[in-house]
Amino acid sequence: MKQHTIKFPHTDHAPAILPEGANLAENLSIVNSPMLFGCRSGICGTCLVHIELGYERLIPPSDNEREALEIYAPDNPRARLACQISLVADISLIKIESV
Numbered sequence: 001m002k003q004h005t006i007k008f009p010h011t012d013h014a015p016a017i018l019p020e021g022a023n024l025a026e027n028l029s030i031v032n033s034p035m036l037f038g039c040r041s042g043i044c045g046t047c048l049v050h051i052e053l054g055y056e057r058l059i060p061p062s063d064n065e066r067e068a069l070e071i072y073a074p075d076n077p078r079a080r081l082a083c084q085i086s087l088v089a090d091i092s093l094i095k096i097e098s099v
């Protein structure tokens with residue numbers, strides 16, 4: 001099975017290695033990561049992240065996620081809601097704390 005790596009730059013957390021298509025909300029809750037999740041449905045913004053590397057390789061945000069991102073991170077073109085990401089590439093993400 002294909003796997004991808006998620007790195008958490010600027011933290012002490014080791015990279016997480018997850019299978020292709022892994023839902024980040026399900027998987028990053030059970031491995032040691034800096035991520036916190038609330039609603040897990042793209043509404044609350046708790047899981048807001050900046051995708052430092054790999055953004056363009058991810059499946060683009062849905063219309064609903066895009067609407068939420070316009071509220072939570074209107075000036076960050078590399079922001080995503082981690083709970084809405086299916087892992088299809090190696091990525092590096094930074095939690096955005098300002099929500």
Ligand code: FES
Pocket residue numbers: 036037038039040041042043044045046047048081082083084
């Ligand atoms: S956990 Fe609420 S938007 Fe992702």
